[in-house]
Amino acid sequence: MHIFFAPDITDKYYSLDEKESRHCVKVLRMKKGTIVNLIDGRGSLFExxxxxxxxxRCIIEITSVTNDFEKRDYSLHIAISPLKNMERFEWFIEKSVEIGVDEITPVICSRTEKPGIKSERIKGLIISAMKQSLKTRLTLLQEPVNFEEFINYVNSESLMIAHCSNDIDRKSIKDTYKKGEDTVILIGPEGDFTNDEISLALRNGYKSVHLGKSRLRSETAGVAACHSIYFLNQEESIPEQKH
Amino acid sequence: MHIFFAPDITDKYYSLDEKESRHCVKVLRMKKGTIVNLIDGRGSLFExxxxxxxxxRCIIEITSVTNDFEKRDYSLHIAISPLKNMERFEWFIEKSVEIGVDEITPVICSRTEKPGIKSERIKGLIISAMKQSLKTRLTLLQEPVNFEEFINYVNSESLMIAHCSNDIDRKSIKDTYKKGEDTVILIGPEGDFTNDEISLALRNGYKSVHLGKSRLRSETAGVAACHSIYFLNQEESIPEQKH
Incomplete structure (x- = not known):
């Protein structure tokens, strides 16, 4: 079933915005009476x-609602350096939203080569990935912020910095993170964090983690970190659904 | 340090092939005396x-060799349906090689929409990703094969089929796979495996697994499966290296 984004839904009737209306009526050629899904980005799934x-201005009558649809019992915030290659950064956005991430902050580090991001474009990608993967909560994209500032103002139950420096002990996320914890994970730029940045994070309560022995690109590291938390929080089994 | 691919290295002197020679001398403008790395795709790293x-025909004198460089103590074979969107399939190839995969077989399933792959192009991508991520073992790309044939002729210590069917119990990979096991994981096409395909796999010793509750695209499922095995095999800690 097709999914539309309805961020400001409050009533029994909802008008899709111009972009979604055009897509629904002109591209998908949907007629009166077609059943569709709507998501509000705040956790609810509507039929x-x-x-x-x-x-x-396509008008839809809401017939049912599921609140807290597939709510996760942890929250994940990934703080990642913008990358030189925008396509790779965008790929990280798409995949992490698809797997599940609550908040993304672009963090400008000493070795960040290209500090800007295209916020509006990335917000569009987040909405597409959310619809595609049937997520009902919109991933929050923060404005870029400096590393020191981020370390000082952000807090969580669990704080981790993933890096490749051989000068500092590192543990696996599976031996650092506990299922259900809210967490922030820092991912560095192409040339990694400096040792000074890592030390600053450690002094502020971050734990030093590795993502295995493979030399991963930054965007792959971001997805690997996101998947690590998702994987550790997975339920043991999903039983057959009786009809 | 730059890495070149030297698949047929046997001697104290090695001539890079024409493509690698041109890249080394024309693009990177390397001079006599420059120190470089070579990988043979069979597990050795040379300086x-x-x-x-x-x-x-750029000639390199080999000065040292490390055999079994960062050898994994498990082997991973991913059998995945070719995808309609070739770019997405290629992305799966790049990321899984970067994380670590020994063998990839494109498997033609009932719902595979576009059965072909561009083998030569994909082999090139595998070599690039191997060099970029400093892997020394070349991921083996098999020719496309039908689902039934694959199920009948491939074997391993652990066999898993990842799918989204609600008609069959599924367990998480973390509750199915044991660290160190050699494994085959089957990943379906955009529309998933049919129940008949899943049943056939189960009758042939495959275990039914899920990849969490998120609705993942096929290529994301492939990377998530690859990362699940990599993550479970990660060492607990990587200690500081004393200088």
């Missing part, structure tokens, strides 16, 4: 029926 | 010195 298939 | 920077 609705198209009442007025207007290509600028 | 060498450029003796003749010829752009068609």
């Amino acid at each position: 609705g029926v198209i009442q007025e298939p207007d290509s600028r | 060498g010195v450029i003796q003749e920077p010829d752009s068609r």
Whole structure:
């Protein structure tokens, strides 16, 4: 079933915005009576029926709602350096949203080569990935912030910095993170964090972690970190659903 | 340090092939005396010195070798359906090689939409990703094979089929796979495996696994499966290296 984004849904009737209306009526050619899903980005999944298939303002009647749809019992915040290659950064965004991440902060580090990000474009990618993977909570994209500032103002139950420096002991995330914990994970730029940055993080309560012995690109490290937390929080089994 | 691919290295002197020679001498402008790394795709990492920077046949003198460089004590074979979007399939290849995979077989399933792959192009991507991530073992790319044939002729210590069917119990990989085991993981096409395919796999010793509750694209599922095995095999800690 097709999913539309309805961030400001409050009523029994909802008008899709112009972009979603055009997509629904012109591209997908949906008619009156078609059943669709809506997500509000705040945890709810709605089912609705198209009442007025207007290509600028398509009106949907809401027929049911599931609140806290597949709510995770942990929150994950990934702070990652912007990358030189924007496509690789965008790939990290798509994949981490698909797997599951609550908040992403671009963090400018000493070795960050290209500090900017295209926020509007990335917000669009987050919405697409959220719809595609049937997530109901919108990943929050923060504005870029300096490393020191981030270390000073952000807190969580569990704080980790993933790095490759051989000068500092590192543990696996599986031996550092406990299932259910809210966590922040820092991922460095192409040339990694400096030892000074790592020391600053450790003095502020961060734990030093590795992502295995493979030499991973930054965007792969970001996805690997996201998947590590997702994996540790996975339920043991998903039983057959009786019909 | 730059890494070159030297698949047929046997001697104290090695001539890079034409492509690698051109890259070394014309693009990177390396001179006589530059120290470089070579990998043979069979587990060895070499250090060498450029003796003749010829752009068609660059000669390197080998000065040292490390056999079984960062050898993994498990082997991972991912069998995955080719995807409609070739770029997404190629992305799976790059990321899984970077994380670590020994063998990849494209498996044609009932719901595979586009059965072909561009083998030569993918072999090139595997070599690039291997060099970039400092892997010394070349991931073996098999020719595409039908699902039934694959199930019948491939074996391993651990066999898993990852799918989304609600009609069959599924366990997490973390509750199915044991560290150190050689394993085969099957990943389906965009529309997933059919129940018949899953049943056939189960009758042939495969275990039914899930990759969590997120609705993942096939290529993301492939990377998630690869990372699950990598993550479970990670050493607890990497200690500081004394200088």
